[in-house]
Amino acid sequence: MPAPPLSPGDRVALLLPGSTTYVEHVLALLRAGIHPVPLDPRSTSRERERLLAVVDPHHVVERADDLAALAARCGADHGPPRCRPMHCTSGTTGTPKGVDSGLLSPADAASLVAEEADLWGFGPDDVNLVLSPLHHSAPLRFALGTLLAGGRVVVPGGGEQRAFDAAEVTETIRGLGTARPVTMFCVPTHLQRLFAHWDAVGVPDTSAFRLVAHAGAPCPPAVKRRLLELFPAGSTWEFYGSTEGQFTACRSEEWLERPGTVGRARPGRRLRVADDGTIWCTVPRHARFGYFGDPDRTAEAWQGDAFTVGDLGRLDDAGYLFLDGRREDLIITGGVNVYPVEVENALREHPGVHDVAVFGVPDDHWGQRVCAAVVGTASAEELDGFARSRLSPPKRPKEFRPVPDLPRTATGKVRRSELQ
Structure with missing residues (x-):
């Protein structure tokens, strides 16, 4: 049977483990204007049905060979992505929602790549160490930014992603069998597990790192200070964002001056906090989104060019943001x-x-x-x-x-x- 056709704007649900080739194939789809919908391959059948009903995909891919075949049909386009992946919100506060960027104009597509490259300094010499599952937005975004800049992506173990293993990650940082990593995104739990392992076996040489970014959950102060101690000065960052979009970025040295902050607005964005504490972020055109098939929720999320995900916070006189949590909490x-x-x-x-x-x-x-x-x-x-x-x-x-x-x-x- 011939493979079904692919058209710009189509949605392809991905239900398979992450890997270096996974990132490469996702990039090929994006360049063709095809929306990859990365989903957790460990989902139960009930969870899959719920998520697939939300995003209504044109194709569902569960095997690496099938993803490679789809990517090959996209051709050898080397331009910027024509869309963003359609990630689903975590669903911790309600029904998951598909975050849809639509198709980007050539100018917006170029601006999207440039914004990430300018902020994080992606370059051809980068080697990005992937610690979090690639069906999540942040690790996939860092990996894609690295590839777009001509760099490399490495996954501990060299094959499909497995459960986080501090010993395996440590060997990868040491560069055994591959180039030493230069960048990585992580969540505080990864850092806690790595530091506990290093207390037992010794700290590897981390001098090659130029960027260690963390997000996703509050970082305990003791872990933050250990991060600053063990990695090169100026290399460690925290950022605040969501599946929908990004708000702030903050060097750890700034956090030392203002403990608890998640930083100031990213370049090209503006923050404001409403009277009820809700955080709103004004974003450029290439960062706009909607909730797929849900115009009412989309309308609730936007006021002009500013969006919110319902988080609450405070801004100090210098524009540094401090989070108070979610209204649901x-x-x-x-x-x-x-x-x-x-x-x-x-x-x-x-x-x-x-x-x-x-x-x-x-x-x-x-x-x-x-x-x-x-x-x-x-x-x-x-x-x-x-x-x-x-x-x-x-x-x-x-x-x-x-x-x-x-x-x-x-x-x-x-x-x-x-x-x-």
């Missing part, structure tokens, strides 16, 4: 608004707290009471005393629940609903 206890991120940041300063998530549970007297799930060695009594010295009464957790790990998505976001 807001705890209202005794009529007082409590933002979990603020409480978590305070508790992370305790040396016996390795990880923490704050959430609300129903309470007959207060409406909700503040609870904290804690990974670490600190006792509930110690944490209660610590909280009393740093937080006003409504913000202090009424319960501290010890847990071995926090339930997280693959991008590092805590699944608060599971804790509740």
Whole structure:
């Protein structure tokens, strides 16, 4: 049977593990104006049905050979991508949504590539180490930017992506069997696991790194300071963004001056915070998006050229953004608004707290009471005393629940609903 035709604007759902060739084939599709829809190959059949119903793909690809065949039919175009991948939101706060950029004009396509290259300095000598699953937006974006600049992408183990293995990643950083990595994107959990492994086996030579960017979840201050200690000066960054778009970027040295910030607006963008705390970001034309098949949600996300994903925050006088969390995570206890991120940041300063998530549970007297799930060695009594010295009464957790790990998505976001 002949292969179905491909046309610009088509959507191709990808349900297969990431690899270096996966990135190359995704780039070929993008250059042809075909929207790859990267999905988690580990999804259950029920999850797949739900996601595929959202994005309504023209083709579903589950084998590497089939993806290679589709990419080959796109030809040998070497221009910029004509669209962005259609990623799905994580679905932690509701029904997943397909983030659709549409087809880009030649000028917008060139601007999209230039913005990423100018910010992150992608170049032909880059070797990008991929740690996070390539069906997520940030690791795929860094890998694609590297290829577009003429650089290389490496996956630990050299084949298909597997579960994160600190020992395997360490060997890749040492450059055994391949070129030493120069850039990497990671989430704080990756850093915690790497540093714990390095405490046991020794720290590898990290001097080749020019860029280590992290995002996806709050980074514990102790981990941030260790990151600064172990990697070259000026090489480590944090950024704040979402599946929908990017807001800020921040060198770690800036964070030292303003602990807790996620930085200022990226070049070409502007931030404002509404009276209710909602963060809005004005973006250039090439960064616009819609939610596929959902004009109502698209309209809710935009005010003119500015969009929001519902996150809450504050801007200081110099334009540095500090996050307060998502409106969906807001705890209202005794009529007082409590933002979990603020409480978590305070508790992370305790040396016996390795990880923490704050959430609300129903309470007959207060409406909700503040609870904290804690990974670490600190006792509930110690944490209660610590909280009393740093937080006003409504913000202090009424319960501290010890847990071995926090339930997280693959991008590092805590699944608060599971804790509740």
